[in-house]
Amino acid sequence: MSGQERAVDAEDVPSPAPSKGEVHLVHLYPKEMSIYGDLGNTRCLAARLRWHGYTAVVHDHHPGAPWPDRVHLVLGGGGQDSGQVRVQDDLDVHADRLRELARDGMPMLMICGMYQLFGKAFITVEGLRLPGLGILDVTTRGNAKRMIGPVLLETEVGTVVGYENHSGSTVLGEDQAPFGRVRYGSGNNAADGTEGARSHEVFGSYLHGPILPANPALADALIATAAKRATGDFVPGEVDDTFAVQAHQAQVTRLSPRSGRR
Template sequence: MSQLPVEVTAMAEVPADKGEVHVVHLYPREMSIYGDLGNTRCIAARLRWHGYRPVVHDHHPGAPWPERADLVLGGGGQDSGQVRVQEDLAAQADRLRELAADGVPMLMICGMYQLMGQAFVTVEGERLPGLGIFDVTTQGGRTRMIGPVVLDTDLGQVVGYENHSGATRLGEGQAPFGRVRHGHGNNGSDGTEGARTGNVFGSYLHGPILPANPRLADGLLEIAARRATGEWAPGEIDDSIADQAHQRQVRRLLG
């Protein structure tokens, strides 16, 4: 178990007296490119600001699973990174499915989003089976979908940056995370981005996504805190800088 150091700027530290929230970061070495580590740092910082005690567990391939998981995060990685975590992911598959079915909130970005689906097929044709939490299938490609994104979601408008070559298709009845207002999304053609099953969210958005979207971050934290402590008692957080950056991206892309 390791507790992640978090840089706190322009905000005084809030006394942590509302209880512990345990955050599991899956494969931070193999699956945390394009700034996705920032999601874990954002979650830990916002928990502190809200008055909770974050306990961050970095889960590496072959390591024992933490005794407690109130929120699970996973990031993006290259195809080689996905292959390196495949064995451990298979070993943890039943546990992760059980946590998802039990309502534990999860945010899976890019490569980990793909591995939470039915399967990921690499450019070379190797089929990597997924956990089946999302009814999605991804086909690797040689053309990358890159650029800023604006989505409409159930948690409000979300902004971020995509960089992926995999084209993901939703199964019949699978809800997307959001609808694309600008960008490529899952596959560049059907207007969907990511997937959502219960409290499990999958998305291609880097950035990282959570610092740029405080409402999304707090939506995950509310679910986690209620599970961990029995209530959600948010503190006062000044999100004006994040909100300004968010609004500027929306204005720039949508006019």
């Protein structure tokens, strides 16, 4: 096992039950594009996979590194404009691969900066245009005003909570579905009531927090798709989500009385 690949089960007391199989996660650019705690999404998925009875193997993909032989789920996080520039060349190298995986139904979660790079283009405040992968039909333009604060969404996987902190204003293409509809917060652009984008099993969002620990239903939706790709089926385990549900509901309760978007 290379230094960039780690079986997460080794960090904890192993379950007496045999593993249901290995699920391989790729975290794109954890140094350059994970400055807002989005590494917590990878850790959350690895922990939940273990609780469901699977072995999680995490591959940290850095610029210039070879692509792993086995991949069942891909994650990316937020970063500054400079971080996006640093990963651009490597992203170009793997662009066709990622587009094909997306078309094939690979589950992916891209947050903030990586969400922008999975779109058609990101134009920085200085006017530098960074071409995106075009997996999501969104275009983002940087601006001086930041959108910061808690967010409450309605999505296909239920109510989702999180925290946004971005200056990019994102517009969806005509046929692009959003990830969710904003009940509280700014979302993509503080104007049209949308947040994020979804195509096939690719989710893009501005929500940090990180997003997955307080939204176990979303985490398990990604896990189910990944486990089916890895083993042919998803057999859930008995997971105690008491604290996650309490954290989720506390944010829903706090934000629900506040109507409208900021």
